[in-house]
Amino acid sequence: MSIRLLICDDDALIRESLRIILSMDKEIEVIDVAENGLKALDICIKNKIDIALLDVRMPVMNGVEAAREIISKTSSKVIILTTFDEDEYIKEALRNGASGYILKNNPPDKIINTIKLVASGNSVMEESVFNKFKENMVSDREQIDTSMFTEREIEVIKAISEGLSNKEIASKLFISEGTVKNYITNILNKTGLSHRTQIAIYYIKGYK
Structure with a gap:
């Protein structure tokens, strides 16, 4: 079953280039394209869209605002296309629940791989984006009580903060993917x- 994709970018050349390139992968079906976040939201509401690939800076409604609305009103997952000078946007997108963050200048195969990982239930943050975000957060660390977590849950939290997928966490900790999912559910329940992705932010902000 193909991944039903929406591409949203206010640059027509980028938008159409992505449509052509991503459509070449047999596992991806580009359902529609949009030039602003409001139109992307409308498309996601009216169609079954698995992944919405959103540019950050757009007129009418930017990608961060669109991510919040799409995630709260539909079952679509969101991947943010970003650049190095959009730190504040990235932070807000993280809070809004986007599942992927990737730089625009990546080769097509990396964008395709990110789409597939997010579609399979993983969160993906490009290492360079993650490191920059982490540096900005360190200066404003909060103290978080770890007494509510088991030792294994803390290991899972740390692994998530490193950007590892469920499969990679399972391999690292020598447990099944199902067990990893159970730990993540427990962590989410305990933290609210x-x-x-919010778990990664939670860890980056610091523990007691």
């Missing part, structure tokens, strides 16, 4: 967080 809503998705695994």
